[in-house]
Amino acid sequence: METVTEILRKVGATVTFRNGTVTVNAARVRNFRAAQLSRKNRLPVLAIAPLLHRLGRAEVPYVGADRPWVRLSAPRDRDGVAGDNLGARPVDFHLSALRKMGARIVVTRDSYKARAKRLHGTTIALPYPSVGATETVLLASVLADGITIIKNAAGEPEVVDLISCLQKMGALIELDTNRVIRVEGVKKLHGTEHRVIPDRMEAAAFAVLAVATKGNILVRDAEAKHLITFLNALRKVGGEYRVEKNGIRFFRTGPLKPYAIETAPHPGFMTDWQPPFTVLLMLARGRSTVHETVYEDRFGYISEFNRLGARIEVVERCIKNPCRFAGGGYSHSIVIHGPTRLKGAAISVPDIRAGLAHLVVALTARGKSVISGIEHIDRGYEKIDTRLRRLGAQVVRRRAG
Missing domain, CATH: 3.65.10.10 (Enolpyruvate transferase domain)
Structure with missing residues (x-):
């Protein structure tokens, strides 16, 4: 904005x-x-x-x-x-x-x-x-x-x-x-009033946070019709949700399960959902995969996850279905071996969605984490630290230096 x-x-x-x-x-x-x-x-x-x-x-x-x-x-x-x-x-x-x-x-x-x-x-x-x-x-x-x-x-x-x-x-x-x-084409347009749709990226982020931390979060105004593919994947890995009058409530009822994700244009699994969802797959017991078909270089954050204790392989091959990056030498798929026992550490944020994923990791990990590069998170999630504190998270924002 x-x-x-x-x-x-x-x-x-x-x-x-x-x-x-x-x-x-x-x-x-x-x-x-x-x-x-x-x-x-x-x-x-x-x-x-x-x-x-x-x-x-x-x-x-x-x-x-x-x-x-x-x-x-x-x-x-x-x-x-x-x-x-x-x-x-x-x-x-x-x-x-x-x-x-x-x-x-x-x-x-x-x-x-x-x-x-x-x-x-x-x-x-x-x-x-x-x-x-x-x-x-x-x-x-x-x-x-x-x-x-x-x-x-x-x-x-x-x-x-x-x-x-x-x-x-x-x-x-x-x-x-x-x-x-x-x-x-028309000759002219005129002013109007319009209510924008709810942010489906933000809704998915809080859904992942609830499931990863075994919490219970009501995302107000979230629209299930905009999240169909995400909701299906969330339920497949062991998350759960309930559509209520004023939004969607996300929670978890059992252990997380491995799953195979393939990103795609709408109505497929959105590429911006991929980094936060990877955190859930890291916590699940077994082998999970993510095949990125929208961007050819979206796994730069994986090295940071591995440093925090994850076991994730970045590979060039297509998983499941051949995509436009096949044979191009692009590292556009990952294989995740879970579960991961996450530990707190100093974390550097590379971009918006990966930044939110790192934040979920920090809230799931044992011990204290220090996150730098939070300006990336601020670009996509307004007052995220304030809202997390309202949910019970121990989050403190400090100026660098």
């Missing part, structure tokens, strides 16, 4: 917060340059299409310029997007779509510079059902001339929620079968 607010204010919008509600007034948006924003987040790329519609120009930071991106198995020129260091996150999907819709884009080491008098509708076939690329095309197509067809679009609840919001603002969008979205 901080990054989004920074973008909006940079281009001239006013943003106010009150009682959990954000109000945005975009009447005075005059600045197309947002290139001086923080490079720590890939969200500025999503501002390109709205700025092109509004001002005909856009300039946002090239947030991948200082990152050692790994190529996928099909070599080609690509632009990287920062965020967590999970492997290549190409924005060429975004840029090629915008170019096909009429944008002229120049990529420098510091920024993406785009121009367009008008964007026009076309057919966009995404090479992969990327959430960010789907959102970019949606934001570009709602005010473009003509009709835009998005093939192989992402179908995550967050994408559907964006579509719902855009429809309230006057957009004409149809969801078809087989990951196809049809957008008929």
